[in-house]
Amino acid sequence: MKTIDLAGEAQQLQWAMAFVAVVEQGSFTAAADSLQVSKSLLSKQLRQLEAALGAQLLYRTTRRLLLTEAGELYLSHCRDWLQRVQAARQALAELREDIAGSLRLTVPTSFGGVFMAQAMLALRAKYPALQIELELSSHTRDLEADGFDLAIRANIPPPERLVARPLAEVADWLVVAPAYLAARGTPQQPAELAGHDCLCNSHFVHGRHWVFQRDGELQTVDVRAPIAVNDYNLIRNLALQSAGIARLPAYLVGGDVAAGRLQRLLPGYRSGGQNLYLVYPQRLPQPAKQRVLVAFLLQWFAAPEQAALLGHLPG
Template sequence: METIASHIDWAMAYLCVAEAGGFTRAAEQLGCSKAHVSKQVAQLESALGVQLLYRTTRRLTVTEAGQIYLGYCQQLRETLEAAGRAVTNVRQEVSGLLRITAPTTFGEVFLADFLLAFKQRYPAIKVDVDLSLNFRDLEADGFDLGIRSSPGQSDRLIAKPVGVRRDWLVASPALIAQVGAPTRPEQLATLPCIVNGHFRDAERWLFFLADASTSVEVCSWLKINDYQLIQKLCLQGAGFACLPRYRVEPDVQAGRLQRVMPDYDLPYFPIYLVYPYRQPQPAKVRALIDFASEWFAGQERVQVRL
């Protein structure tokens, strides 16, 4: 019965015969009998329906079809060897320094667990982490991986989506007791709100309900570009705020904050792993990318606004 594995075995036997210049030498290299090698090549020719070799008592010649097939066999050998090296590198040679850049808010909450888990799997790795709200040029600044909310524009970068970012609208119980809880987005135009100055058009908030969307210019008395400070002020009753779910969910569960208008959704966007295109990708970087993809997939709680 012909299988892909059989064809690979036959192709490698043919490759050895063609390069060795004969069945006897090929059999010695493969560590089997001449008859076995001859049978494998004959089975391959039968499966392909072409003659690959001219055989005479004095010499062996590769046919035109055999020359074409030989090139593919050589590519197959190179691919198998490269695959073996890649697996070996991941298992045995994942070492050296990795440089990662991520938004400050993500790093404050998630990177500690991520880095400890990565270190446990790859103990020979050293990691240099940059947390910033500022854009980093991965190639110019020498970073191996960036965690971002957009794929970027460079065709020299690869962007792999691994999750989404989500926000909740929240306020302190004290503020809600004082001004009431809005039930429609339009009401936020007259209620105190804290906006994030990091985002363009920060005072305009967008809400979704079923198939309809509502945009509202909120009543903003305070603009801040730091989630941590916005959260602290929100806890103290300074205003309504849109904050990452992962930051405020513990406060909501503990009663320190209340989620407002939970039937409405706020915009959400993909989270990307972004990294420079390299061929082949260094083993340490490949290990980091694979680990990060696996880690994000296992974090059902990760609904991050970056």
Template sequence: MATINRIDEQQLWPWAMAFAAVMSHGSFTAAANALGVSKALLSKQVQQLERALGTQLLYRTTRRLNLTEAGKVYLAHCQDWQLRMQAANQALQEHGQTVAGHLRLTVPTSFGGVFMAKALMDFREQYPHVTVELDLSTTPRDLEADGYDLAIRANLAPPERLVSRPLALVYDWLLATPAFLAKYPPLTHPEQLTRLPCIINMHFAQPQRWELSRSGELYVAEVSAPYQANDYGLLRNFALQGAGVARLPSYLAAADVENHRLQRVLPEYQLHGQAMYMIYPQRLPQPAKVRALVDFLLSWFAKPEQVKMWE
């Protein structure tokens, strides 16, 4: 390490980039041809880098180049420097330019149906040269394989190669029509749910097991279900028709509660929250249109008028 300290970092940079180029192209000869320099110069630069670092980076044979363990570590950092330089160059090129292009998003059906029309229209007011394609689906898409720029997902651990940003914590409510609830004694405890017809979501792992909490204490109700479905919109319609007690995201039912079409059941008890994430491929450089959308959605969903729909 003392040797490195005596070397000017401005000298290390071209040597490190020479090393990265050699490994990228697979040989000194191919790298020299691609860069328009001599093979001897590249070889000398890599040797100077190894002396400066005080360690061997390559095993050289007549047929191929193999990285040492130190070489693998150092190359990873060199490649990261290259990506960051590319990102810096792109950011500079895009500075002051119009954000434009086509964006492909995939979002859960009910969440997208409630929020995304307004969100994306507001986004295009800021960025009118961006066009948007929106896929609403309960099936998680492979963003990279299917060519999507961004997804919103619920309670899903993203693959390591994707960036994940928390967007919201959404709570479900238990709901029924006032006319339906008038047929039964007032509900005061979760165990009473077992005596009522309920409408369950087959998408859940244990759809008939409803867990509620109050003051840190957990209660479990094993409900009966004359109707089962895997779509929140259909569950809501069943509830509106008086079919039973439904479990719905607060954002989907807030307007119905406000207009007295539905009534909250056991509102003093809380169901588990559902974390919503914004997920997108990790790219360096990240396209300006994606950066703009990410920043916009984080800001848009943090506004009070959105937050009140899932609290």
């Protein structure tokens, strides 16, 4: 086993922090003042660091300092070390404090209406000092500009500056009112849907192009949609009124299927769905309230009760 030279590593870390100070202050003089050391000692530490690394980090001229390619790379790692040290200090400090403060979330309307009441009550029961502001919206908000701590988003690639964590997969179910089937018959194959009235979501560009999968084989059908609307709840209401066959998230219609108000069609086929993500700004150190919120939601949506509502387990 290789022995770690702790004294040597500590010495090099001190030199690295001196290097960061020189770069951020823009000169040896300003950096020496900020660190309260002599300029000659600071210059010596930089020379020792470059010798230990075997690489030149700075171009020194009479007027300015310029980073070399090696210096750019080393600086990025040094800043990462500083952020990790700060995050560790913050995490330890938070062990001695209650999780408190306000949290702002934005969540898709239909999804939030089904899930978020119980989720937020359970979160508050665990962290009673938290204050929660929840927005239900179909619009994609700018989390940083609008002051949100977290969003739940579906099938939307987030901006690179945001963190995205997989949360859940929502299954779509094909459903219809029994009265519609009594009048029009029951389709047995996806292709037969072309001869039926279907209720489509106009929010999606390809809302009339339905894709089905079974045993690794894809089947597609372009359905006829006498009525198309951009709201899942309205589509559900139309389906309950026997207006046609609907493809809806399982969490919206599971209760209707269980009660017999709607009947599920083609259960042997997968008919799409959505991948849901937790999306939040990348902050170092990550605030404790945001960290516990992310951990709580990941655990809560992994529970069997939520999996059943999402359409993956028997209810």
